[in-house]
Amino acid sequence: MSLMLVRGLRKSFGERLLFDVAELALQSGSSYLLTGGNGSGKTTMLRILAGLETAQIGSVSFEGVTIPAGEICTQLSPRVVYLHQHPYLFSSSVAANVAYGLKAAGMAHAKREALVREAMTWAGVNHLAHIAPHKLSGGEKQRVALARARILNPKMLLLDEPTANLDEEARRQVAGLIRQMCDNNHCVVIATHDPELMTLKDAVQLRLENAALR
């Protein structure tokens, strides 16, 4: 059974058809590399899968349960987490950002503290715990965003160009974290052109071209 199965996915902006996909089946524990030229709809597709953007959808199911197309985000988050190309960190502290989803889920402060520390250690941002996010570099922000998502143990992660605009060292670090998440039985869908990520082991290549997914 697919983790997420989407049928009849069609997105257009006015007259312009962005893509028309008959079926998209994403499996648990698999990683996917979504590629395509500029404007091919990679970001839009990830946002639709996260429920942050509307589209014509025939049907969508998650773990075998049918989800109304208009309720993807409300029903699936935080089991499905989307990360922006330039992640937004709330203007509190790094630790508060990492803890955000757990707090939203109603977890008590004492219980989430250890999880936050563990997630920050994993992402190598423990030393930044009390720093204001606007003082972080692009790579550090991306690592904090990954920790903030990982702490929720999502079934599916949608990453939009996670290493774009990062320097060599930051790209290597972020790619390393993504590799770990892929190895950890998460379903990870990555829109990318980064050669570092293109070599992900066993990743399924999806290419958006001429409004179709190949």
Next chain:
Amino acid sequence: MELLQSTAEALRLLMAGDAELWGIIFVSVKVCFLALVIATPPAVLLGFFLASRIFPGRRVLIVAVQTLLALPTVVIGLILYMLLSRQGPFGSMHLLFTQQAMVIGEAILAFPILAALTLSAVQAVDPRVAETARTLGAKPWRTSLTMLLEVRFAVMAAMVSGFGRVISEIGCAMMVGGNIAGVTRNITTAIALETSKGEFVEGIALGIVLVIIALTINFGLALLQGRGGSR
């Protein structure tokens, strides 16, 4: 020369802790503070609601809030006077020429500033804020709270602007407060009175205080705007 002498005398009055003078300053600050406390929660909620929800009549409400921004303070004073005077619908409450009436008037004046500035702040908030909150599992109310927290410096700046507007206005305070010595006389009404009597010393002293308050407010505003924009 007379201006210099009057200013020197005014400074002496202030330094000497003149009870009447400081009483007037206290009335001003107290009334404005209370007005802000009353106006801020509903105004911020309205501003947020108008910025983040689409509903029929939204445009009309936004225009109404923006129109209230330009409403002369004497008009608000006049309407409030008519409502609170003995013949008015709220005459039985005996609020006219009291500090409570001034607080109501100043709260009405501050309301549109707070609502309009919150509205623009929330409209300008990065769309990734709500999306990030939602994808991390936040319920709608937490998403809204997160958005408000992200614009907290802008909301605080709106409060500072609101305070600036109400502490420096005279029309409404004069009409519904009545400029009663020791009760409803505030900085602006006292300056007007002293000037009309040709006694400039107290007027200048209060003017100095008002300018200091205005400078402090603008300094605070600049600081808040700097913090809000530093992300």
